[in-house]
Amino acid sequence: MPTVIHLRADTKPFERRSSLSPKTAKALLDAGYIVRVERSAERIYNDEEFAEVGAELVPAGSWVKAPKEDIILGLKELPEDDIDLPHTYIHFQHIFKKQTGWAPSLSRFARAGGTLYDLEFLVNSDNRRIAAFGYWAGYAGTAVAFISWAHQILNPGVTQPQVPLFENAPALISHVKSVLEPAIRANNGQAPRVIVIGALGRCGSGAVQFCREAGLDEESILRWDLQETAAKPGPYKEIVESDIFVNCVYLGPNPTPPFVTFDSLATPDRKLRVICDVSCDPNSPNNPIPIYSTWSTFDKPTVPTSKPVNDPELRIISIDHLPTLIPRESSDEYSGLLLPALLTLDRRDTEGVWTRAEQTYKDRAHLARAYTALRTLRAANSGEKAAMESLISKGFGRSGSRRRELMAQFVISQGPKDSSALEEALKSARRSSEATNGSPSATHATTDGTAKVKKAFFEKWDQQKLMKILQSQRQQQRDTKGTASWPGTPVKTLDPDQFIPKETIWGKPPGENLKQTKRANWWRRNAEKIMPPLGRGEWEMLKELSNGGQERGEWEIPERRPLAVLTEKMTAQANWNWRDHATKPTAIVEKPKSLKQQRRTGQKDSGPYSVKDRDRNLSTRWFQRAYTRAWQLTPTMTQDPNTLKYSFTWGSIQSRLPPAAKHQLDIFKGVDENGRKQQKTPSP
CATH class of the missing domain: 3.40.50.720 (NAD(P)-binding Rossmann-like Domain)
Incomplete structure (x- = not known):
């Protein structure tokens, strides 16, 4: 299938350059690429210049909803908003050298599975830029x-x-x-x-x-x-x-x-x-x-x-x-220098200029993740409860990247349990291959004239196992209503065919493609809700922590050494920026940093209205409750070796009163076991 290059309309004020000219667009079209160009009144090249060479004109901003396989080509950085970026992007983003906002900006690409080929880091084997302004x-x-x-x-x-x-x-x-x-x-x-x-x-x-x-x-x-x-x-x-x-x-x-x-x-x-x-x-x-x-x-x-x-x-x-x-x-020269690399985009997985740029992106993305994690760790260590609970949730796979890793392993189908099952699986695969002539294309005609639909992602999953955990999780959500804080919406229905219509708008039975799409949407929504099981050992450890295990043994919180105690002194700024005070409202200049910002950055506010943070140590009781909340969201899985059926055990609240101290028992002095006041024995 031809590679699609989608030239987006840049939105930076006064920006009129383009990384693609009509001449280089024509060269890409002649090489077999599909070139789509967003309309733009600001670009130095008129829309008609691109249309004359055969490029397809599309509305400005349409790159957001373009197919994920399309390559989004631009010049300057994307607008700073909160939308995810799942495509492959080529432009100057100005974040790889730790410029302002680099970590949050990189996370927009990483969290959606996108890739950024920064134009500044397209280099040859000698590490020299292939194109520059x-x-x-x-x-x-x-x-x-x-x-x-x-x-x-x-x-x-x-x-x-x-x-x-x-x-x-x-x-x-x-x-x-x-x-x-x-x-x-x-x-x-x-x-x-x-x-x-x-x-x-x-x-x-x-x-x-x-x-x-x-x-x-x-x-x-x-x-x-x-x-x-x-x-x-x-x-x-x-x-x-x-x-x-x-x-x-x-x-x-x-x-x-x-x-x-x-x-x-x-x-x-x-x-x-x-x-x-x-x-x-x-x-x-x-x-x-x-x-x-x-x-x-x-x-x-x-x-x-x-x-x-x-x-x-x-x-x-x-x-x-x-x-x-x-x-x-500048655009004529730059687009001409960039063209040889663009002509190799269809083999970017092996072409050096693109593999080097992708590795640079991955290195910076890992660094951004570490930077963000460090901010969360700093906030958690300073006593911010939300940050500490987030760490517990991510550490035990209830959210974040570890949950995704656990889910990737959990959905894998189990292989045949015996020789007969293996033979049946091989016959089924052979029949499927013969029906499609060995081709993996999306749709094929069968002998009876109907369309054979390509296997969907959820059909490769162990649906029996997933349905079992959804059923178990729905019951757990009902049992813990009011005591557990489940992320997202609860599991409601267990019928993947729930939204398949009985007939189409033309009054005909729904086709296989429509059925598959509706089922895929159902599985996609519900897979996001699943809390994947932990191994028995880790699950037992979380159980121990939820029962107060952090107060003893290897989980005991160590005392802070005297040299590690924060003793930062408040000092006045050496370089006072009088221009801001002279040209901006006082409320803007002297706006204090929030405690959350101070905890995450480690930078104390020395302004006149600053709120001084106090040392806060999270109690063992708080930790026990936090671990209990995580344990309630965590199952462990067992499988019967004979029937191969799955069963799930969930964490639950186990109230256990701590033993009373001697001074706490003084209130019961003079009271018998039935709660009645004991008669005082007269002195002899």
């Missing part, structure tokens, strides 16, 4: 830097307005020259001096080329690369002595010494007015320009430093999609 990012970023420098010279202290959008590079050059000319005159005839770090790379070469096309002479362009930065550690005085600094250094996983700091900016000889951070990772701990902390946009192209600096005014350009300023040239 680097040249045009440096080119466009330098253009915006010139516009910002000219605005500061001509309009000091005035906020820079939105950057115009251009159809092509010549229009951009013409505009920059028109704003540079009066600014240079106002600057006593001095053109800006530009330093480009990373000048030998694709991004840096684009920055240098724009400087030349804008009319700067070679003496005004300072080109630095690894040789210059490796010779001495930063910060560098050459940066603050220039008018414009363009950073084109790729930000890797390892820390880079800062190129510029607040101390270096404090020099009285500073000429630096504009920094264009083309790499643009302000929230990364490895950022070599640690003097700002947020992004800018085309409508607000510059941001200030995170702390005030002396004159001259310093503004930072941190737009994360600069090449969209010249979308046609």
